[in-house]
Amino acid sequence: MPFINYVTKTIAIKIVYYGPGLSGKTTNLRYIFYKLDSAYRGELVCLETDTDRTYFFDLLPIRAGMIGEFKVHFQLMSVPGQVFYEASRKSVLRGADGIIFVADSQIPLLDANLESFDGLRRNCLQHDIDLMKIPLVFQYNKRDLNYLIPVETFNNLLNPRRCPWVEAVAVNGVGVFESLREISKLTVPVVREKLFGEKPRQEPDASQLSARDLDDLRGKGREEGEAGPGQMTKVKVKSQGAIEDELDKLSKAYVDK
Ligand SMILES: Nc1nc2c(ncn2[C@@H]2O[C@H](COP(=O)(O)OP(=O)(O)OP(=O)(O)O)[C@@H](O)[C@H]2O)c(=O)[nH]1
Ligand SMILES: [Mg+2]
Numbered sequence: 170m171p172f173i174n175y176v177t178k179t180i181a182i183k184i185v186y187y188g189p190g191l192s193g194k195t196t197n198l199r200y201i202f203y204k205l206d207s208a209y210r211g212e213l214v215c216l217e218t219d220t221d222r223t224y225f226f227d228l229l230p231i232r233a234g235m236i237g238e239f240k241v242h243f244q245l246m247s248v249p250g251q252v253f254y255e256a257s258r259k260s261v262l263r264g265a266d267g268i269i270f271v272a273d274s275q276i277p278l279l280d281a282n283l284e285s286f287d288g289l290r291r292n293c294l295q296h297d298i299d300l301m302k303i304p305l306v307f308q309y310n311k312r313d314l315n316y317l318i319p320v321e322t323f324n325n326l327l328n329p330r331r332c333p334w335v336e337a338v339a340v341n342g343v344g345v346f347e348s349l350r351e352i353s354k355l356t357v358p359v360v361r362e363k364l365f366g367e368k369p370r371q372e373p374d375a376s377q378l379s380a381r382d383l384d385d386l387r388g389k390g391r392e393e394g395e396a397g398p399g400q401m402t403k404v405k406v407k408s409q410g411a412i413e414d415e416l417d418k419l420s421k422a423y424v425d426k
Contacts, residue, residue: 170264170266170363171183171266171356171359171360171363172264173239173363173364177240178238178239178240179239179240179241179242180236180239180240180241180242180360180364181230181242181243181244182241182242182243182244182266182267182353182356182357182360183243183244183246183264183265183266183267184243184244184245184246184265184266184267184268184269184349184352184356185246185247185248185261185262185265185267185268185269186198186245186246186247186248186268186269186271187247187248187258187262187268187269187270187271187285187289188248188250188270188271188272188273188282188285188308188310189250189272189273189278189281189282189284189285190249190250190251190252190281191250191273192250192271192272192273192278192282192285192310192311193271193273193308193310193311193337193339193340194227194247194248194250194271195227195247196339196340197245197247197269197271197308197339197345197348198213198227198229198245198247199213200339200340200342200345201229201231201245201345201346201349202229204342204346205231208232209231209232210229210230210231210232211229211230211231212229213227213228213229214227214228214229215227215228225249225254225257225260225261226246226247226248226249226257226260226261227246227247228244228245228246229244229245229246230242230243230244230245231243231245233353236357236360236361236364237364237365239364241357241360243349243353245349246261247261248261248262250285252284255288255292258288258292259292259295259296262289262292262293262296262298263296264296265296265298265303266303266304266356266359266360267303267304267305267306267352267355267356268289268303268304268305268306268352269305269306269307269308269348269349269352270285270286270289270305270306270307270308270327271308271310271337271339272285272307272308272309272310272318272323272327273310273311274309274310274311274312274314274317274318274323275311275314275316275317275318276316276317276318277316278318279318279322279326282318282323282327283326283327286327301330304352304355304356304359305330305332305355306332306333306334306335306348306351306352306355307323307324307327307328307332307333307334307335308334308335308337308339308344308348309323309334309335309336309337310337310338310339310344311337311338311339311340312336312337312338312343312344313338313340313341320334320336333351333354333355335347335348335351
């Protein structure tokens with residue numbers, strides 16, 4: 170459910186980047202962070218354990234225009250893809266308004282993609298999220314490499330609903346904003362319905378507001394080119410409970426501004 174603050178007139182739409190380890194989820198967030206002027210985004214925050222190695226999630230809040238008199242923020246979060254971090258993936262997924270499934274297009278990683286998607290299905294079930302209904306976009310990433318899984322195969326195996334899909338080279342920014350735009354087109358009408366009782370419409374321009382705003386945002390970013398390393402804030406946590414507290418705190422901190 171989107172987080173709506175009627176006092177500060179802000180709405181937070183939570184978008185989760187999900188997918189197997191090393192598929193490029195964090196790369197998406199880094200690229201967006203680097204491209205957007207700091208007026209349009211918060212910090213890129215990264216949670217890690219005492220060992221300095223184990224990442225739980227990344228969070229990047231960005232501003233994206235208005236719905237009525239409400240300011241819209243997208244909370245972009247990426248889960249850790251490695252099999253070991255199932256509990257973190259589950260926590261991050263809680264309350265998601267939309268999901269971008271970042272798949273790794275390399276043929277040897279087909280099973281890893283399928284397993285990750287199965288995990289997503291399982292975790293959605295546990296959070297009462299209906300994977301057949303929640304806004305979902307597929308990003309088929311690493312299209313710059315050789316020996317690629319054909320898009321048709323991906324769609325047949327992962328995407329029978331024929332949700333929007335984007336071919337991407339996230340490391341160069343290709344498809345990164347397009348994926349964000351697709352998910353905003355799906356999530357914004359749901360928020361409008363919640364706020365104003367408007368039924369999502371079928372016309373192609375039903376959710377142009379956010380799509381246009383995202384294009385504007387991109388215009389306000391830096392020149393095209395490769396994303397730099399970007400800076401990150403690192404937060405130490407010790408337990409699963411602490412992760413969930415931190416998640417709540419971080420999600421609200423930016424929205425309440
Ligand atoms: N060739 C190529 N490499 C990419 C692309 N996108 C990301 N990478 C590289 O893949 C590696 C992993 O990227 P990350 O963004 O850290 O992957 P992740 O999905 O966040 O990984 P986990 O946090 O372990 O789940 C990095 O070395 C990236 O530079 C791409 O489109 N093409
Ligand atoms: Mg990552």
